[in-house]
Amino acid sequence: MVSKSEFESDFSSKRALANTVVVLSHTSHPGNIGAAARAMKTMGLTELRLVNPDVFPSDIATARASGADDLLEAAKTFPSLADAVADCVYVVGSSARGREFLGETMNVRSACATAVQQTAHGKAAIVFGCEMSGMTNAEVLLCQTLAYIPTNDDFSSLNLGAAVQVFAYELRMAAGLTEGYDATSLQPATQAEIENMYAHLETALVACDFYDPQRPRRLFARLRRLFGRTRLEREEVDIFRGICTAIVHHGRLPR
Amino acid sequence: MVSKSEFESDFSSKRALANTVVVLSHTSHPGNIGAAARAMKTMGLTELRLVNPDVFPSDIATARASGADDLLEAAKTFPSLADAVADCVYVVGSSARGREFLGETMNVRSACATAVQQTAHGKAAIVFGCEMSGMTNAEVLLCQTLAYIPTNDDFSSLNLGAAVQVFAYELRMAAGLTEGYDATSLQPATQAEIENMYAHLETALVACDFYDPQRPRRLFARLRRLFGRTRLEREEVDIFRGICTAIVHHGRLPR
Incomplete structure (x- = not known):
């Protein structure tokens, strides 16, 4: 039997993932949109939003999604980032550089923990800019927090799909879904x-x-x-x- | 001036990454070898080992490495996993399934924390099996720990490069390298x-x-x-x- 607190914790984990949207802005390569959808789905995220993608829909995106085509089919497209995050109560921008941003910055783990807290009140968005140049300065200003994945100073460029995978993984962990399979369970000796x-x-x-x-x-x-x-x-x-x-x-x- | 403890912590972080090797066994697609090299380099890992790759070296691997070709060039190839991990003091297998493994299992975060501890004594290996079927049962028996990335029960298949990215990221975090850029720093008011x-x-x-x-x-x-x-x-x-x-x-x- 599931206890009340387990039920509540399961409910809040599901709500955290259901209330977190991934926004890809001005993505150049449709393959990266597919990779992002796959990364999201493996972690239980479902809502993908696209701002002015270069090519979408696309067979290349569907191929790279490897079975996450439901997320691609449900993905909504927006003319601007402001439109895409209008209904969100918390907006995190993924950025490899600190830029001229005066606001709050933190690593991906802290940002995902904050996002999960905010999903109790409404939708949280994680925004990824275009592959080559990231978010525009105007897009950065729409974010409450800029978040970074800690990287090697000399080689800091993650593939877009890989960056989405790390954020989606940290969201799942922050939502408390940290478990997988158990070892074959034997009786400990007294x-x-x-x-x-x-x-x-x-x-x-x-x-x-x-x-x-x-x-x-x-x-x-x-x-x-x-x-x-x-x-x-x-x-x-x-x-x-x-x-x-x-x-x-x-x-x-x-x- | 760097204090002694900062120096020691920086030294142990570097040692942790230098002493952790990634082993890809029986990889089918050379593109995934390149993606793994890129994922490793972004997180400061340097040593890639390959067990019987289907196609290697390969232009496809080099293209997907996007500048991490130094890791590909330095990658050593081995005839078996036993050979590839012979000098390691700790071997973690990345596995999406628990299988008939009687040994220790844990999530990627705990496994990477343990691996970083063990790098004080020698090399630690993180092993990834082939894309379609994972490690063989004989390969699993060589692992001291099986580690999983927590996933959606209904869609648990991460791309190989994405899985390497999550492990490499957790190794960097476990090594204490959790920082990136700072916000523009202004003086707090009294x-x-x-x-x-x-x-x-x-x-x-x-x-x-x-x-x-x-x-x-x-x-x-x-x-x-x-x-x-x-x-x-x-x-x-x-x-x-x-x-x-x-x-x-x-x-x-x-x-």
């Missing part, structure tokens, strides 16, 4: 089971003349250090005890 | 300057008959709430005081 294993191990290592309790030389401290890090599972304890039994038995066979 | 502004504002709003101190109706509580959030700068305080002076003066002109 402390008593582990202590019994150490006792059995001592018997076996004495039996095979590897260990002399009169001259311990920190062997068990080292073994405890190793096993302590591993968070032993019951099945693993059983394997080791089986090996210990075999060692003890082996020493009793006629040579 | 508390006294701000209180003087409120006093001046009261005079001006009384002068223009907007505000009656006998019937305050929470106006200044609201204005303090607004300005309190903005962390006012001295230049902004000066602008408001200029407006207040103009309002007071305006009321004194003959109508």
